[in-house]
Amino acid sequence: MSSLPLSSAGGIGQIMALRKQIIQRSDLLRQIHAAQGNTQAQVNAGPTLPAEPAGQGFANALETALQNVNAVQGRAESVTTAYQKGEVTDVAKVMLARQEAGIAFEATMQVRNKLLSAYQDIMRMGV
Template sequence: MKIGGTSGGINQVMALRQEILQRSQALQEVRVGTEAKAQKPGDAGQVSGFADTLQNALQDVSAVQKRSSDMQAAYERGEVTDVAKVMLARQESGVAFEATLQVRNKLLSAYQDILRMGG
């Protein structure tokens, strides 16, 4: 017994799964590239490498949030009809922001620990 629209729903789920796998692979490639850059000895030293890495990560999060915002606005205008892609972009944006917030919290905690050791 086939329920109406089931194969279309399965195809959408499979397409979303494929898109998630592609994004995961892209993130892994970025991570490997970042690790390779971090392993190269740089002229500016580790502080510059860390600052550059942090700046690049923040720019990536900003780009993800902008893309999510743009997709949501396009959906509201009726230009994008796939609500699943819009929701996926929103979730990705939220996860990226939450991860950035956690990194900030860890950096602040480490900074405070260092200040306590000096005094």
């Protein structure tokens, strides 16, 4: 990294270039997540799903989601480790990977909380 002060034209140019990269990657992530949401909506909307035994669809979906969250966290950890070793110099890439992992974990926790609440409500029901 250069030792130029941030007030110099080069430093400001670098900051603006990083900002532009962050915005572009953020937009790309939004597009990817929107496309995944549309695909998921199509899967949930139609009778084109193959018939699965009761409970298998939910269990498989939950397992797949947890594996995806684990993969996202693994990628974030590997990018962070690579940055610490000096192999990756793009701070924006590291920050985006860590944010994505954090958001995926928070979403997983929200789903867990809702499932636990639903389970508790069912257990309180009288037979």
